[in-house]
Amino acid sequence: MLASVLSSRAFSSAPERGPSNTTSLPKPRLDYRDISENVVLKSHNAFNRKAALPVGAVQTVARLYDEQKELSQMLNTKRHARTAVGDRIRSLAKDPQRKQAALDEAKALKAEILELEDRATHLEEELHALALAIPNDTHPAVPIGPESVAVTLSTHGPELIPASPARDHVAICRALDLIDLEAGATVAGSSWYYLKNEGALLELALVNYALSTAMKHGFTPITTPDVVRSDIARRCGFQPRDPVDGTASQTYHLMHTADPAAAENHNHPELVLAGTAEIPLAGMFANRIFAANELPLKVVGLGHAFRAEAGARGADTRGLYRVHQFTKLELFALSEEEKSGEMMEEMRKLQTEIFEGLGLSFRVLEMPTEELGASAYRKYDAEAWMPGRGSxxxxxxxxxxxxxxxxxxxIRYRRPATTSSPSPADGAQSALPFVHTLNGTAAAVPRLIVALVENGAVFNDAGDVTGLRLPKALQPFWVGGNARGLIEWV
Structure with missing residues (x-):
């Protein structure tokens, strides 16, 4: 049965590739024209999102783009003149004096062209660096402002359990011997942890439950590398700085040698630990061209997420809520550009099904501009009620x-051929539209454990924790039985 499910949903492992045959990717193809024609809109959008842009960056892109067009015209004129002079030189073989004058003119033109080409290279570098930092556009429905202005789109699940320190997940997990934070701190430092006994089994059950649900909705399972090139992470829009402490990196960087000076002499790509499986999943499809009938392409990737995340966050740093490494199941999709809104709603419904199956009390929020990050056009968050945290x-x-x-x-695709659509005479790659990419969390395991433990803890008359009530949806994915008698399926 599983084989038939997989075969009907699997995608081609070798779709058409772009023109490059190397492992390095061409420079990002940014739309300078769109930026220069929408300076006010792009500037306001960057301001609303609190993007870290130099003052006047969008206006500078527009100015540099105009300069680039003028410089390109000048280069074309000079190159045309050089070709004409070359033709003239060949026709003056029997007139040494006029031929020499033409040769001198060609030499001068060559010097002018070299100077213009050098200017064009530097101009493109400056233009590209500025345009690369401009964030994505924003959906009109997105509220403007900080996290506090997020709009609740829907609420789900049972009535909220009153907040209580007795439901703190750290205390419960310690009492039931599900977690070892002290050993994690000894081995790796603070915010690293061991899951034990039913805690470890709960992680496995959550992953397989969410994976099974995603597969029923046509998502192909993938396991991803935990290490990616830093260039891939940057192209996905992940910012290298911590949002609380702007001087601290969110990313763990890998070195090929303990000696930084020696590392500079090796031709290794800069590698980082992936902050989410979204990054290797997006990179999996880099420099590829898909047929329209292959879209939407939907995958669900299992990987580990690594977050350096320095900065004081109070209760957020306690226990499993904000940790340096966690297992994460990620939904990822490629769609035609006109259909990404539909795909986003499909992913939202799938997430709702997963969390409702877990019996959680949760809400779905439309996140405001300051919470979008560089790459997101629109973002929904789901938040579960955690009574031990009281929030x-x-x-x-x-x-x-x-x-x-x-x-x-x-990452591009070919539209279906129609009688009304023009076909480029040279089959130019630039005529191909870009896909739209979407991502969503199917299961961020430690956060789900926090919610399930704090809502499902069972206490005796003395107030001591004696076990856990867990949703029956997880029972088919549970291994190891219930030897200690702690689990009650509800």
């Missing part, structure tokens, strides 16, 4: 990145 806690997000990532990773 809602984020358990998932869903983002439509439109063509932001695809332009940087060169």
């Amino acid at each position: 809602w806690g984020e358990i998932s997000s869903t983002s439509n990145c439109t063509d932001y990532q695809a332009r940087r990773l060169h």
Whole structure:
């Protein structure tokens, strides 16, 4: 049965590739024209999102783009003149004096062209660096402002359990011997942990439950590398700085040698630990061209997420809520540009099904501009009620990145041929539209454990924790039985 499910949903492992045959990708293909024609809109959008742009960056892109067009025209004129002089030189073989004058003219033109080409190279570098930092556009429905202005789109699940320190997941997990934070700190430092006994089994059950649900909705399972090139992470729009402490990196960087000076002498790509499986999943399709009938392409990737995340966050740093490494199941999709809105709603419904199956009390939020990050056009967050923390806690997000990532990773598709659509005479690759990419969390395991433990803890009359009530949806994916008698399926 599983084989037939997989075969009907699997995608081609070798879709058409772009023109490059190397492992390095071409430069991101940014739309300078769109930026220069929408300076006010792009500037306001960057301001609303609190993007880290130099003052006047969007206006500078527009100015440099105009300069680039003028410089290109000048170069074309000079190159045309050089060709004409070359033709003249060949026709003056019997007139040494006029031929020499033409040779001198050709030499002068060559010097002028070299100077213009050098200017063009530097101009393109400056233009590209500025345009690369401009964030994606924003959906009109997105509220403007900080996290506090997020709009609740829907609420789900049972009535909220009153907040209580007795339901703190750290205390419960310690009492039931499900977690070892002290050993994690000894081995790796603070915010690293061991899951034990039913805690480890709960992680496995959550992954397989969410994976099974995603597969029923046509998502192909993938296991991803935990290490990616830093260039791939940047192209996906992941910012290298911590949002609380702007001087601290969110990313773990890998070195090929303990000696930094020696590392500079090796031709190794800069590698980082992936902050989410979204990055290797997006990179998996880099520099590829898909047929329209292959879209939407939907995958669900299992990987580990690594977050350095320095900065004081109070209760967020306690226990499993904000940790340096966690297992994460990620939904990822490629769609035609006109259909990414539909795909986003499909992913939202799938996440809702997963969390409702877990019996959680949760809400879905439309996140405001300052919470979008560079790549997201629109983002939904799901937050579960965590009575031990006494607050809602984020358990998932869903983002439509439109063509932001695809332009940087060169992921395109061919529209179906129609009698009304012109076909480029030379089959130019630039005529191909970019796909839209979307991502969403199927299961961020530690956050789900926090929610399930704090809502499902069972206490005796003395107030001591004696076990856990867990949703029956997880029972088919549970291994190892219930030897200690702690689990009650509800």
